[in-house]
Amino acid sequence: MHAARLPSLFRRLAGAVRRPATAAPLGSLRSQLLRWLIVPLVALVAINAVSLYRDALDAADMAYDRSLLASTRALAERVSVHDGKVVADVPYVALDSFETDTLGRIYYRVGGLHGETVSGYDDLPPVPKNVPRSELYPALVRFYHADYNGEPLRIAALLQPVYDDSMRGIALIQVGETLDARRALSRRILLNTLLRQALLVLAVATLVWFAVRLVLQPLMRLKQVVENRAVSDLSDVDASLVHREVRPLVAAMNGTMARMQSLIASQRRFIGDASHQLRTPLTVLKTQAELALREDDPAALRAIVRSMAATTDSTVHLANRLLTLARLEHGNGGADNRPVSLAALAQQVGLELALPAVQKNIDLALEAEDEERTTVQGQELLLHELLTNLADNAIRYTPPGGSVLLRVRRVADGVLLEVQDSGPGIDEAEYDKVFMPFYRAQAALEINPGGTGLGLAIVRDIAGLHGARLAMQRADSGRGLKVCVLFAATPVIAPADELVLH
Numbered sequence: 001m002h003a004a005r006l007p008s009l010f011r012r013l014a015g016a017v018r019r020p021a022t023a024a025p026l027g028s029l030r031s032q033l034l035r036w037l038i039v040p041l042v043a044l045v046a047i048n049a050v051s052l053y054r055d056a057l058d059a060a061d062m063a064y065d066r067s068l069l070a071s072t073r074a075l076a077e078r079v080s081v082h083d084g085k086v087v088a089d090v091p092y093v094a095l096d097s098f099e100t101d102t103l104g105r106i107y108y109r110v111g112g113l114h115g116e117t118v119s120g121y122d123d124l125p126p127v128p129k130n131v132p133r134s135e136l137y138p139a140l141v142r143f144y145h146a147d148y149n150g151e152p153l154r155i156a157a158l159l160q161p162v163y164d165d166s167m168r169g170i171a172l173i174q175v176g177e178t179l180d181a182r183r184a185l186s187r188r189i190l191l192n193t194l195l196r197q198a199l200l201v202l203a204v205a206t207l208v209w210f211a212v213r214l215v216l217q218p219l220m221r222l223k224q225v226v227e228n229r230a231v232s233d234l235s236d237v238d239a240s241l242v243h244r245e246v247r248p249l250v251a252a253m254n255g256t257m258a259r260m261q262s263l264i265a266s267q268r269r270f271i272g273d274a275s276h277q278l279r280t281p282l283t284v285l286k287t288q289a290e291l292a293l294r295e296d297d298p299a300a301l302r303a304i305v306r307s308m309a310a311t312t313d314s315t316v317h318l319a320n321r322l323l324t325l326a327r328l329e330h331g332n333g334g335a336d337n338r339p340v341s342l343a344a345l346a347q348q349v350g351l352e353l354a355l356p357a358v359q360k361n362i363d364l365a366l367e368a369e370d371e372e373r374t375t376v377q378g379q380e381l382l383l384h385e386l387l388t389n390l391a392d393n394a395i396r397y398t399p400p401g402g403s404v405l406l407r408v409r410r411v412a413d414g415v416l417l418e419v420q421d422s423g424p425g426i427d428e429a430e431y432d433k434v435f436m437p438f439y440r441a442q443a444a445l446e447i448n449p450g451g452t453g454l455g456l457a458i459v460r461d462i463a464g465l466h467g468a469r470l471a472m473q474r475a476d477s478g479r480g481l482k483v484c485v486l487f488a489a490t491p492v493i494a495p496a497d498e499l500v501l502h
Contacts, residue, residue: 038208069158346408404421468488
């Protein structure tokens with residue numbers, strides 16, 4: 001037996017594709033981009049502003065400390081020893097300049113060798129014990145903060161060697177200034193820093209807004225192209241309209257529209273075929289009804305009614321086949337796969353079709369292995385429909401006195417279902433055509449002109465839905481037809497519309 005593999009009708013994604021959870025609608029892309037760019041930028045600018053402000057304060061403090069040290073040194077140069085005592089020769093003009101400036105007050109004190117006050121403010125706060133010597137200047141100077149008369153001061157304390165021929169020692173010169181000037185400079189630095197950073201953020205925000213607007217222009221053009229399309233226009237969208245990062249989205253849109261085109265074409269073809277197939281029996285039924293209305297002979301009327309009943313049965317059968325085919329082409333049958341025993345299913349179908357087989361004196365036989373060995377994953381209703389169609393076709397096209405065999409067995413590749421009959425068979429040239437909807441083989445037309453031509457199309461779609469391999473060949477006896485359906489041990493969903501038959 002030669003059987004070609006069916007690639008799938010429906011590719012079950014086995015959990016890979018899941019329905020997305022309900023989420024709030026997304027807002028403006030422009031707003032989101034601006035938020036993600038501006039908010040982190042503002043945070044970074046704020047951190048940078050704090051860093052700049054601290055650096056500026058350190059630089060200002062260093063400048064003021066250097067000026068304070070210069071004042072302290074200038075005062076130290078006027079300290080000397082006379083007659084064994086430390087004296088400070090500070091003129092009144094210098095005292096005025098030390099005591100006040102334009103932005104605050106300056107205080108000083110000159111201490112003797114034994115800590116006594118030689119000149120200046122004797123109650124100026126002393127040097128705390130834990131203040132280290134400054135390493136920034138080549139002098140024995142310490143800087144510290146203290147409160148004096150309710151005002152905060154920055155004080156420089158310089159140890160100045162003094163000596164004469166009679167003695168040597170160290171004098172302490174302290175110069176303190178209020179923090180008004182420093183605070184004013186700090187406020188000015190802070191305001192300048194904040195103003196510059198705010199202007200920087202505003203400039204960046206403006207540039208980002210224009211950049212985002214410019215970058216989104218291709219998406220706006222794509223939106224206009226899609227909106228201006230006719231309802232029936234499902235042609236591909238030009239991917240060159242957008243940036244490279246958005247082209248996968250356009251490709252997905254094009255793929256979706258291609259599938260929609262295929263679906264619409266399939267629906268149109270199905271509607272056309274269905275209307276064509278239904279038109280004839282309905283016309284016949286209408287004609288029969290009109291004849292019945294004009295007929296007065298009861299026997300003839302009963303014959304017309306029986307004919308109408310047969311036509312109605314045929315039309316209902318055709319409609320059911322059409323609905324089954326439509327459901328298979330556009331869905332998966334509405335059920336989940338579960339273990340199904342083909343042996344048990346074949347036995348059930350055999351019992352259901354036993355009466356038509358007996359009426360035609362056909363030997364309907366079943367050869368099946370254990371149910372456990374013939375179990376496959378599938379949808380029981382659809383597999384029942386597949387078996388029914390194959391067995392019904394075999395019985396329908398087998399002449400009286402013939403035989404129909406249903407065989408189910410385990411093979412190396414999976415579970416094999418075979419349905420063979422002793423009818424006229426089908427020409428090999430038609431093997432690849434009989435599974436098309438509404439196509440009927442020449443031998444079938446001769447035996448049953450009123451068939452629908454949908455049974456094998458339904459078999460093809462159900463087999464494809466279950467990832468089964470389908471083949472058609474002559475029966476073992478050399479006369480008749482054998483249809484083989486091989487279900488893989490591990491089903492792989494493959495498209496039935498790409499069937500290749502041998």
